[in-house]
Amino acid sequence: MPKYSSVTQVAHAPAQMFALVADVERYPEFLPMCEALTVRSRREGDGITVLTADMTVGYKALRETFTSQVTLRPAENRIDVKYLEGPFRYLENRWDFEPTAGGGTDIRFFIDYEFKSRILGALMGSMFDRAFRMFADAFKRRADTIYGFSQSLKA
Numbered sequence: 001m002p003k004y005s006s007v008t009q010v011a012h013a014p015a016q017m018f019a020l021v022a023d024v025e026r027y028p029e030f031l032p033m034c035e036a037l038t039v040r041s042r043r044e045g046d047g048i049t050v051l052t053a054d055m056t057v058g059y060k061a062l063r064e065t066f067t068s069q070v071t072l073r074p075a076e077n078r079i080d081v082k083y084l085e086g087p088f089r090y091l092e093n094r095w096d097f098e099p100t101a102g103g104g105t106d107i108r109f110f111i112d113y114e115f116k117s118r119i120l121g122a123l124m125g126s127m128f129d130r131a132f133r134m135f136a137d138a139f140k141r142r143a144d145t146i147y148g149f150s151q152s153l154k155a
Contacts, residue, residue: 005110008136012143014077014097014105021095022072030142032134033057047075059127089114
């Protein structure tokens with residue numbers, strides 16, 4: 001039942017950060033331990049996009065693939081991820097992008113998950129914990145690459 005949450009402030013606009021996180025197909029290019037990501041389906045309507053995606057994560061000889069439903073809510077600057085199938089008992093992930101007074105964004109990241117197998121949890125749990133702690137920095141670096149370098153406002 002590991003949970004992780006963080007708030008990271010960046011100098012980029014909420015819409016830019018939302019677009020960057022919503023571009024899930026690009027994750028293997030920059031996200032730690034993300035080896036592959038395939039979008040199975042994409043549905044749009046009422047200002048919301050719902051993706052079904054397979055993500056393969058790995059570290060050394062360990063590899064796992066899981067399927068999630070990703071709901072993109074641009075009007076709310078929010079992304080919700082719901083686990084569908086794979087090695088977890090459950091996984092819930094949420095991103096919120098809140099504007100700051102200086103024109104930047106507070107990125108709020110939350111994840112709660114549990115592996116089905118205690119053995120797999122013991123093997124991969126520390127890897128996942130480390131990866132989640134590196135996510136904010138990976139997205140911050142990606143934003144600087146895509147939108148131009150900016151000073152981090154707060155780590």
